[in-house]
Amino acid sequence: MKQDNNFKLLIQIVLLIALIPTLVGYYVQSKGHWIVGLFCYMGTVFVLTVPIMTYLTIRLIQHGMPFVLRLLSLLNRRLMPIARFVSHSKLLGPLINLFIRSQFFISFIGLLMCDQLIRVVLGRFAGQHTTKRYLSLINVGDVRFFPQDSLDDTATQPETKAIDAAYRDNKENQERPHYSLSVAHTLSVASKLAYEDVAVVKYELEVAGYEVERTFKPIGYRNVCAYVVEKHNSIILIFRGTNPLNIQNYVTNIDAGLSKVSSATKGYMGRVHKGFWDAMGATEMQQYQSSESIHIELNNTSLFKSISSSLIGVLKLLKMLSLNIFTNVTDPIDASWAGHDGAMLRHHSAYAQAEHHILELIGDNKDKKLYVAGHSLGGALATVFVAKMIQIDSRLIQQFEGLYTFGQPNIGDRDFGKSFTADINCKIFNHTYNNDVVPRIPFWYSPPPGTLVFIDSSYKISIYPPSQKTQDPVPVRPISYLHLSGLLNRSVIRRLKSETSTRILFRVLFPFFINDHFPSDYSDALLNGHVEWVILDEEGEGGNIDDDDDRRSFQSPI
Numbered sequence: 001m002k003q004d005n006n007f008k009l010l011i012q013i014v015l016l017i018a019l020i021p022t023l024v025g026y027y028v029q030s031k032g033h034w035i036v037g038l039f040c041y042m043g044t045v046f047v048l049t050v051p052i053m054t055y056l057t058i059r060l061i062q063h064g065m066p067f068v069l070r071l072l073s074l075l076n077r078r079l080m081p082i083a084r085f086v087s088h089s090k091l092l093g094p095l096i097n098l099f100i101r102s103q104f105f106i107s108f109i110g111l112l113m114c115d116q117l118i119r120v121v122l123g124r125f126a127g128q129h130t131t132k133r134y135l136s137l138i139n140v141g142d143v144r145f146f147p148q149d150s151l152d153d154t155a156t157q158p159e160t161k162a163i164d165a166a167y168r169d170n171k172e173n174q175e176r177p178h179y180s181l182s183v184a185h186t187l188s189v190a191s192k193l194a195y196e197d198v199a200v201v202k203y204e205l206e207v208a209g210y211e212v213e214r215t216f217k218p219i220g221y222r223n224v225c226a227y228v229v230e231k232h233n234s235i236i237l238i239f240r241g242t243n244p245l246n247i248q249n250y251v252t253n254i255d256a257g258l259s260k261v262s263s264a265t266k267g268y269m270g271r272v273h274k275g276f277w278d279a280m281g282a283t284e285m286q287q288y289q290s291s292e293s294i295h296i297e298l299n300n301t302s303l304f305k306s307i308s309s310s311l312i313g314v315l316k317l318l319k320m321l322s323l324n325i326f327t328n329v330t331d332p333i334d335a336s337w338a339g340h341d342g343a344m345l346r347h348h349s350a351y352a353q354a355e356h357h358i359l360e361l362i363g364d365n366k367d368k369k370l371y372v373a374g375h376s377l378g379g380a381l382a383t384v385f386v387a388k389m390i391q392i393d394s395r396l397i398q399q400f401e402g403l404y405t406f407g408q409p410n411i412g413d414r415d416f417g418k419s420f421t422a423d424i425n426c427k428i429f430n431h432t433y434n435n436d437v438v439p440r441i442p443f444w445y446s447p448p449p450g451t452l453v454f455i456d457s458s459y460k461i462s463i464y465p466p467s468q469k470t471q472d473p474v475p476v477r478p479i480s481y482l483h484l485s486g487l488l489n490r491s492v493i494r495r496l497k498s499e500t501s502t503r504i505l506f507r508v509l510f511p512f513f514i515n516d517h518f519p520s521d522y523s524d525a526l527l528n529g530h531v532e533w534v535i536l537d538e539e540g541e542g543g544n545i546d547d548d549d550d551r552r553s554f555q556s557p558i
Contacts, residue, residue, distance in 0.1 A: 011052075018047040057508070058501045065497060072493045076484060087482035097481045126502050131199045138195040138241070141503030142520040175426035177451045177465050178402065184429065184453070185526035187236065187373035187404040192519040194227065194240040194378060205229055217357045221350035224279050224381060226374075228357050233368045235361055235399075237354055237385070241376030241407075241519075258413060258445075263391040270415030272387070273445070276380045281349020283392050294320055350381070351388050355396060362399055369401035375519045376438055379408025379430070383448055386428070390419060403428045403450065406522045407438045410445035417449040417473060425466060429453050432476045433521050435485055437513040439476055447475040452542045455522070457491040459529030464542035474535075474542040479513050486512030 025040025061068070086092050126140045134140075193201050198218050206212045208231075215230035225240040258271035259278075296313035299305040362368050374382040386403050389396050408430060420428065428450025432439040434457045452464040452474045464474040486492060487507055496504060507515050515521075535542065 014048060014051050018044045021047065054505070058505055061501050061504050061508075069493060069496060072487055072496075073490075076488050076490055076493065079484060079488060083482060083484050087480075093482055126500075129196070129200050129203075131197075131203050133197050133200050135200075136195040138519060139192060141500050141506050141518075142192070143498065143500050143503070144520065144524065175422045177426050177429070177463070179429055179451065179453070179463060180402075181461070181526060181531060183371070183402065184404050184431065185523060187238070187371060188375070188406050188431070188519065188523040188526050190236055190238045191241070191373050191375040191378055191406055192523055194225065194238045194374070195519075198227075201227060215361055217353075219350055219353045219357075221281055221348065221353065222279070224281075224350045226350060226354060226378075226381070228354060228361070230361055230368075233365070234371065234401075235358055235368055236371045236373065237358065237382070239350075239372075239374035239378035239381040239385070241374060241378040261387070261391065261416065261419075263393075263419075265393050266390065266419060268415065269387070269391060269419035270413050270417070272384070272412040272416050273380070273409075273442075276377075276384050276411050280351045280381060280384045280388060283349070283351050283355075283388055283394075351385060354385065355389075355394060358396060362396075366398070368399055370396055370399045371402050371404065372400075373404040373406070374408070375406040375522070376408065376517065379405030380411045383408065383411055383428075386424070387416070387419070390421075390424065397424075400424070401427065404431070405429070405448070406431045406519060407433065407436045407517050408448060409438050409441055410443075411448055412445060414446045414472070417446055418471070420449040422471065425449055425471065426451075430473075431455060431522060431526075433525060434516045435479045435513045436516040437479060438517050440479060447473045449473055452476060454542050455525045455529060457485075457489050459491070459525040460533075461525070461529050461531045462533040462535060462542070463531060464535050468536065476542055486515060 021040040021043040025037040025044070029037030086096060126135065128134055135142075193204055196204075201218070202212050202216060205216065210216070210229045210231040212229060215228070215235075217228045219226040219228065226238060228235065228237050230236075257274045259274040261269040261272050261277065263269055294316050296316060297309060298313065299309040358370060362370075372382045372385055374380070382403055382405055386400070388394075389400065405428075428448075430439070430448050430450055431453045433455045449466075450473060451466065454462045454464065454476060456462075466473050484490075487496075489512075492507070503518075503520070506518070
């Protein structure tokens with residue numbers, strides 16, 4: 001009955017929206033502009049078709065799951081020999097690889113253009129959070145949003161014993177990575193949570209036992225969002241990743257020029273992604289005016305002076321309005337996240353806000369630990385935050401316990417990675433899930449500093465510490481286009497029965513290397529997976545391919 005009511009409501013909304021371009025088309029056609037009218041009618045057809053087809057697809061997935069699983073398993077068995085043959089072919093492999101990549105790129109651009117329509121449709125049928133808020137597009141298909149034990153205390157989690165074993169006989173002068181699988185899972189869930197409204201974030205943190213009333217602080221700076229919270233002497237700083245509905249996030253991502261960075265104490269620190277570095281802002285609080293006033297004098301001694309003084313006043317108002325509109329269009333801020341004064345969001349940088357609040361929480365307690373994390377763009381911002389800590393030799397370095405990123409892009413050159421000293425480098429862990437495209441771009445950058453943690457589709461986890469000789473991080477392997485991925489991957493097929501209809505719909509709509517970027521896969525893998533390998537002094541690229549029979553020939557099995 002509820003599904004029928006939802007469908008009726010969908011039809012009513014769609015018809016109402018479709019009526020708008022229809023009326024516009026009829027009007028402009030009556031004025032002789034038949035081409036514009038034709039485009040309006042095409043818009044009507046699009047509005048009528050897409051939501052209904054999406055709804056029917058979800059219902060088909062719900063009722064046809066057993067058949068779909070059998071069909072996908074059959075396709076996997078039939079296509080596996082062909083995929084292996086093509087992947088080893090020196091001629092067919094590169095040609096098919098180029099064709100598939102070009103097709104995926106074109107289709108992905110098209111999907112981004114209709115992102116808002118997808119959210120309107122899915123938001124109605126995916127349900128609401130306990131706080132009566134709709135989940136973001138990033139988490140709307142997550143079946144685990146959120147179990148109460150997903151945000152455990154980071155302070156009491158043991159480090160991974162496998163790394164101890166791998167470094168037991170290590171004679172090189174290198175810091176052992178301080179990796180904890182349970183801490184990684186906690187921070188992955190916290191990073192996933194950052195995509196939601198503040199009300200949802202606070203609710204989930206309270207359920208998990210965090211000291212929300214005393215320590216929680218949402219941070220907003222222009223289009224950057226983050227939050228700080230504490231539990232049992234563990235302070236976490238989480239940066240939000242790219243919001244699909246925030247075009248300014250894409251502007252930050254594509255501002256990919258490299259800027260030189262230097263420090264008064266450390267000297268030259270290399271070159272870093274300009275968009276990410278500028279998004280974090282200055283390291284000090286800036287002076288600002290919370291309000292701006294204008295003075296208008298009206299003179300009514302004569303008709304001329306009344307009109308002239310009024311016009312001058314109107315011109316002053318229009319000037320102020322136009323300047324404010326221009327500023328907010330060219331450099332918008334996301335005040336909805338932090339709810340602060342807009343002037344503060346524009347002038348108090350994300351770094352300055354976060355450092356100031358964290359130092360207040362630390363006070364004189366030297367036992368408190370700081371963890372920094374983020375997914376996607378949030379991971380890049382988290383790395384930049386730590387880099388700025390190093391740049392100004394911040395007091396936070398003494399409490400810094402770990403930087404955990406999930407699907408973060410490359411952010412700088414080799415010299416930038418070298419600016420992270422060994423005592424910091426051993427606390428940085430960059431997670432890459434299978435064929436996630438984001439950790440592989442921009443491809444002309446160097447990999448981020450720290451240890452690569454690679455997770456394959458079966459949730460096997462391999463750890464690649466930096467080179468013991470050069471301290472260079474291990475780059476992740478390229479995307480595997482010639483192996484069975486996405487809905488044809490055996491591990492993915494097995495998990496389909498436990499996934500939501502919305503998540504399966506995303507698997508159908510998006511290419512596999514975009515689906516592998518969802519934060520839910522990272523948190524699920526870190527919850528259910530286990531560390532199998534620690535690979536020391538790996539040459540080349542890190543990361544195994546799921547159906548590669550030779551993948552276990554690593555140097556340091558656990």
